Amino acid sequence: xxxxxxxxxxxxxxxxxxxxxxxxxxxxxxxxxxxxxxxxxxxxxxxxxxxxxxxxxxxxxxxxxxxxxxxxxxxxxxxxxxxxxxxxxxxxxxxxxxxxxxxxxxxxxxxxxxxxxxxxxxxxxxxxxxxxxxxxxxxxxxxxxxxxxxxxxxxxxxxxxxxxxxxxxxxxxxxxxxxxxxxxxxxxxxxxxxxxxxxxxxxxxxxxxxxxxxxxxxxxxxxxxxxxxxxxxxxxxxxxxxxxxxxxxxxxxxxxxxxxxxxxxxxxxxxxxxxxxxxxxxxxxxxxxxxxx
Numbered sequence: 001x002x003x004x005x006x007x008x009x010x011x012x013x014x015x016x017x018x019x020x021x022x023x024x025x026x027x028x029x030x031x032x033x034x035x036x037x038x039x040x041x042x043x044x045x046x047x048x049x050x051x052x053x054x055x056x057x058x059x060x061x062x063x064x065x066x067x068x069x070x071x072x073x074x075x076x077x078x079x080x081x082x083x084x085x086x087x088x089x090x091x092x093x094x095x096x097x098x099x100x101x102x103x104x105x106x107x108x109x110x111x112x113x114x115x116x117x118x119x120x121x122x123x124x125x126x127x128x129x130x131x132x133x134x135x136x137x138x139x140x141x142x143x144x145x146x147x148x149x150x151x152x153x154x155x156x157x158x159x160x161x162x163x164x165x166x167x168x169x170x171x172x173x174x175x176x177x178x179x180x181x182x183x184x185x186x187x188x189x190x191x192x193x194x195x196x197x198x199x200x201x202x203x204x205x206x207x208x209x210x211x212x213x214x215x216x217x218x219x220x221x222x223x224x225x226x227x228x229x230x231x232x233x234x235x236x237x238x239x240x241x242x243x244x245x246x247x248x249x250x251x252x253x254x255x256x257x258x259x260x261x262x263x264x265x266x267x268x269x270x271x272x273x274x275x276x277x278x279x280x281x282x283x284x285x286x287x288x289x290x291x292x293x
Contacts, residue, residue, distance in 0.1 A: 030275065037272025040265050048269055053231045053251070056260040064270045066233045067251035071274075073149055073234070074227060074247055075216045078156035082212060085157075086164035087205075091194045094172040106169065112162040121222030124155045149234070149245040152227025159219055160212035167211060171204030172197055203289040210285030214278055220249040229254065248274045 041048045044061050051063030089105055096102030128146045135142050144150050175197050183193045198205065223229070228244040229251075235243075248270050255267035 033268065033271050033275050036265075036268035037270075037275075040269035041272065048266075049273075052233070053255070053266065054262055056258065056263055058262055061262055061266045061269065064248065064251055064266065064273065066231060067246045067248045067270060068273065069233060070149070070227070070230070070246040071217065071248045073240075073245060074152050074156055074223075075213055077149070077153035077241070078160055078216050079209070079213055081153060081157035082160040082164060083209065086161045086208070086212070087168055087198070089161075090165050090168040090172060091198075093169055095190050095194065109162050109165045112158075113166065116221070117159050117219055118221035118224070120158050121155045121225040124151055124158070124222070125225035145242050147226065147228035147244045148242045149227060150241045152223050152245065152247075153241075155222035155226045156216040156219060159222060160216050163215050164208045164212040167204055167208030168201070171201035171208075175200055206285055206288045210281055214281055217274065217278055217281075218249065220247075220253050223247055223250055 040061055044051070044063065048061065048063040049068065050065035052066055053064070054060040054062030089109060093102045093106040093109075125146055128142060128144055128151060131144075132142045132146070144154075172194075179200065180193070180197075183196055188196065227247060227250070230244045230246040231251075232246075234240050234245050252267045252270045252274070255263040255270070258264065
């Protein structure tokens with residue numbers, strides 16, 4: 001074997017070794033969560049998915065039903081709030097390339113990706129507290145309680161917006177110039193042209209939503225000051241969004257640090273459910289993004 005082939009083989013071996021080293025922590029994490037979580041879920045299947053958290057210090061593992069429902073409510077509401085804001089902001093930024101406001105929108109929104117999410121939660125809490133005081137001075141009540149599902153959804157929406165925005169803006173900027181010129185040559189307005197281009201990047205929009213939802217699913221810090229957490233099922237009534245609500249991430253955090261063996265075990269099961277939702281979301285988004293529309 002000559003020197004060139006030897007160097008090539010050694011280089012490929014090094015790259016393969018680095019690849020294995022880089023993905024090992026991911027598979028190790030998945031394996032540990034699956035091994036610990038599956039045994040907990042199997043010990044109380046299917047009750048683990050709908051029962052409430054058990055009493056501390058007992059032999060029961062109970063369930064995480066309220067946390068699953070709370071997570072679905074929070075993420076769904078946050079997605080409804082964040083998606084139109086991110087889409088309209090991305091459209092405006094791409095349609096106003098020479099505008100200072102368009103440039104500022106793009107720069108500030110992308111900078112929000114680096115914001116610590118606990119600051120987002122604290123900012124929402126602080127804003128609602130100031131709103132409480134201002135409205136109280138004129139005899140009015142704040143329509144959004146500081147500790148509620150709605151305030152938690154607002155915090156998660158703020159976290160989601162830059163991730164959805166960035167993907168959609170990049171997708172709109174990647175639209176071929178020939179297509180842009182063809183659209184405008186037909187006399188289309190900016191609004192009509194934006195609608196056509198959004199259809200052109202459907203796969204990017206799906207990916208953006210998946211990234212945003214995935215980010216919101218794993219957030220704990222912004223919910224400390226907003227959703228606050230609850231171990232019970234929220235009453236299904238008009239005031240459901242105005243009361244504290246639990247989530248899988250808050251439940252995992254509280255149970256894992258509790259010191260009670262049955263709660264720690266339950267946190268492994270909750271972690272497996274959260275991980276399974278995230279992986280399923282990723283797989284589905286990849287399938288849909290590669291589908292011909």
